[in-house]
Amino acid sequence: MSIKVLIVDDHHVVRRGLMFFLKTQKDIQIIGEATNGEEAVRLVNERRPDVVIMDLVMPVMDGVEATKKIKETSPDTKVLILTSFSDQDHVIPAIRAGASGYQLKDIEPDQLVAVIRSIHRGESQLHPKVASHVMTHLYQGEKKEEQLLEELTKREKEVLAEIAKGKSNKEIAASLMITEKTVKTHVSNILAKLNLADRTQAALYAVKHLGL
Template identity: 40%
Template sequence: MSSPIRILLVDDQELIRVGFRLVLEAETDIEVVGEAADGREGVEAAVRLAPDVVLMDVRMPHMDGIEATARLRDLRPETRVLVLTTFDLDEYAFGALEAGASGFLLKDAQRAELLAAVRAVHRGDAVLAPRVTRRVIEQLAPRVTPPAGPDPSASLTERERDVYLAMARGRTNVEIAEELFLGESTVKTHVGRVLAKLGARDRIHAVILAHRWGHVEQSAD
């Protein structure tokens, strides 16, 4: 049996942490390894406990979730950050995505949404609700400068390009596997190669680059 997904909860509201802990610890494949009440404590706990996923609030005292996410990207790049926010158009959430978070989740998300988001981020997917994807692109794309020189997507193989365009449409690895009739592990391998060839730091960065390069229209449904 595979090891459980190790979760760190970082939120200055104790009731929020208790609620998430109750939901998460009811799952056999998830383990809550610790809690922190602000970003500074969260970074220290993440370095000490080595969680797979951090559920990170954005508005906290001492150090907010944006700075904490940026520090974790440098100190523990293998740990994924899922940002918690009250509003789906929260500018703080966009800042955290820019800092390297793998997605964001509303604090009033249903149990199934929370569990699906945690598992998706752990698999390497980005978590962005379809209704806010365009808003995210509008906020972040102007701040992202594509790599200089020729368009690196030209170096993608035919199958890698299929995966890249599916990513640009917001598809998860599972959805891409079903759409392209591939195994999920194969899709994950292709995603890694796409990110490397594009010079993208993560999946969200790759989607933003796709918009900046004008590839999204090619991938429209």
């Protein structure tokens, strides 16, 4: 069964080049082309491609916004970003939007075909330059969480550890020999300092960062 591909790029020459080469592949079927993100979203809803080859910088709607909308309306459609930009400001928003792959336009044609096939199989394909940005971003996220943990007082860390054990405020109060009202105050402070929504998130955070 052939892989249905939609090509999205505002440059006519790029679209023609991609179409010309991909049409030589027996297992790839070009089902359309779009010149901007808005067109891409409409065509995805109409034709349901397996893979969208998406440029980033385009008029009307850019590739990041289009990727986000496509993943909302057609979650099974895979998006491969194909662009000239490899900097973090372009990479991270595209990955966050739901792109399965991110490649640069200097990619060899045969390699591009291999990437399309991999993405269709459900694999993630990132250019080496791009992968390093993603890893740095993840590391910075981890580092930030650790810094937040350092803002907790010794008592707040003790309360957080008790939350991770599934204890109620009453049980925590008895365990730490403090009043229930004090526990409530500590819980509120913990959620605020760690930017967490509820006790469940606090418990998961504790398991991850307190080594419980």
